[in-house]
């Protein structure tokens with residue numbers, strides 16, 4: 001399957017499934033079993049900043065940015081149902097809101113050297129071309145600007161719970177497009193190693209500031225081995241990782 005076929009397959013699945021994800025992966029949370037922005041304080045001062053959300057989904061992270069005082073709210077997403085949801089979630093904002101229905105692999109008309117903050121909460125890993133997407137993100141940021149993203153940790157879907165035990169079922173090393181089990185094989189996600197994310201960020205011209213893969217676990221562990229995002233699994237491997245980089249001045 002070529003990249004444009006993958007994008008159209010993923011888009012039609014997202015159009016169908018969007019309501020299930022309404023407000024589900026949004027700041028201040030970075031994702032399942034991960035510490036939140038309230039605890040990590042990765043963004044620093046948001047007040048007065050121009051922010052761009054890559055894969056903005058239902059717009060709840062942009063709403064959080066507005067509550068933190070961001071001056072302009074920009075977002076792009078592949079899925080028209082998500083852009084429509086985001087429009088409604090953000091309709092009463094007093095600041096500029098600009099939303100684009102577009103794959104992140106393309107620039108839908110976003111300005112260069114403009115944003116103080118670009119971020120992506122559980123969306124960057126959907127890209128069919130990581131380098132191209134990161135090159136775009138680098139171009140949107142002002143020199144000195146920050147890019148922060150979270151995504152599922154690349155060890156997480158390598159391990160399954162079967163016959164009463166967690167087992168490594170797939171190779172961590174094997175990169176490339178895969179039909180995704182959590183989506184009942186109706187979408188393709190590219191498996192990438194952590195080093196691929198970091199090295200591609202470096203190749204795109206970013207400086208790596210921080211990588212977080214410590215899980216945030218509850219005091220008592222539920223018997224949730226079978227769940228996709230399981231506390232019992234997160235005791236062994238993180239569910240989520242978070243990366244903060246900057247564009248050099």
Ligand SMILES: C[S@@+](CC[C@H](N)C(=O)[O-])C[C@H]1O[C@@H](n2cnc3c(N)ncnc32)[C@H](O)[C@@H]1O
Nearest residue numbers: 026055056057058061078079103104121123126
């Ligand atoms: C888990 S949701 C993100 C939720 C969002 N962070 C929020 O605050 O509500 C992932 C999003 O990525 C979008 N997406 C998937 N592939 C994409 C692509 N290639 N380009 C742009 N967006 C994409 C989906 O449409 C979906 O809205």
